[in-house]
Amino acid sequence: MKAETLRTLWRYPWQHRFSLSLVLLAAYILLALAAPFIAPQNPYDPLQIQAWEASSPPGTVSGVGYAYLLGTDGLGRDIVSTILYGLRLSLLVAVTSTAIAAFIGLTLGVSAAYFGKWADALIMRIVDLQLSLPTILVALIAIVTLGPGVDRIILAIVIVQWATYARLARGVALSEIGKPYLDAARLLRLPTHRILFRHLLPNSIAPAITLIPIELGHAVALEATLSFLGLGVPIDKPSLGSTVANGFQYLLTGQYWISLFPGLALFGLIASINFVGEDLRRRLDPRRRSHGA
Template sequence: MRDTLLGRFLEEFFRNKVATGAAMVVLLIVLTAIVAPLVTPQDPYDLTSLVLRDARRAPGYVGTGGYTHWLGTDSQGRDLLSAIIYGLRISLQMGVIAGGIAFVIGAVVGCSAAYIGGRFESLAMRIIDLQLSFPAILLAFVIAALLGQGRYQLIMALIFAQYAYFARTAHGAASAERQKDYVEAALSIPLSPWRVVLKHILPNSLPPLIVVATVQVASAISLEATLSFLGVGLPPTEPSLGMLIANGFQYLLSGRYWISIYPGVALILFIVSLNLVGDQIRDQLNPRLRR
């Protein structure tokens, strides 16, 4: 039955040519990011391989290392194609790790509030609503500025900025599940509250959470790039896409457009593709949204 449902889901998904193309782009980016050390001509982390006289060279320039910089070089002499691939790798890591942890925290908080009810539910949801009233970028910026630059600090900032979306979605889905007969039957056995939440309510609340997760991974990547661009995300030594765009921003007026434009195009392509895939999954999981 699962194979049949999965087959039908994939068949319907691939009927949408736009979503199929977006999924192929996402898959290509993910695979390229995974095998980045094997496909890039230069390791942008290796400072000893950088030559300053190769800095800010136009696309197609043959560098000191003997290989062609197809997308040019940045202000530090790094091969821009290599830096973009490694930047996509970092963005993917940040998005998946931060989104995954925020998913777990938000799902547990939302489902627990729906199950326990009473004052705990009211207090938890008021805190969630208060947090959702602020833009995610503002919350992430404040937390990142307080914690300082670094991967772990940035992940914590992204988690804090995003878990509320999962909590609100999980609470809405779990509140509907809480009233169903199978939950009442599980309580009459009786089972422990945590077992009811984790084995009965949470699994049946996953479809809307999966849709939110797809969107929030793209949002986390966008937030990471924005924070790095503003100087409170990853340190300058790590080729984040946001950092690459920031490094080349000052050279736009001098004609060296490639330093910022190419990383920006890669970032936009990745985020738009993820959003298109998420929209198609949402339409399939919620029949009322189908055209």
């Protein structure tokens, strides 16, 4: 009885953290979707930006009547608005790149396991080569080669992430090769693409469910890093990373709010995604369920 009570008390913090992280992540997503309706201004529209009110401190009342609750940046854009629109762009880049990387990586991973021989050797050598290099180095090489832009950022993150999914999918698919359902599919002479996408891939995708949230947070952080280095989205398309970078040069003059508030929003977004992903992994871990932990 005492052991069961201790086990219950141990579970509560994880359950509460998962719930709070899920609520926070849902709030971020809702704010991003509602940005055009709740943001005080559109930071993409130069007609709505009061350039003479650049670097205004938090609480300053604008010339058109509303207050800059978190101040303005060096271009006169409302920080609240840049955070809300930055959330949209950061989540768009992260979700799109993660989805494409997962599809490519899972497809190549199960293909390597199914075809074997030279296909397996070729794909896995490329995977090994990429995973042996630092992530940020691969991203920098990709973005320098492709050039700046939102679509190029997405492609660069795809290049970084696909190999992780490929290795995971190959390992799971190898355990599926030789099972009766695949033997039956071959005996029925089903097309190869149908065997891969209708049978092998769906049965190899389960572990990727816990990997996707982690890679999603990684994509947000990577986009922010590239934007902070000036290799990400253009300055006229605010993401959380580029907003933090825009305010970095003003820190020495005491204008902390330009970087501080977007940085806190970025930290909260990445933390909520990572906490949800980690707790999802714990909940779906078969070893944890088997031990009743």
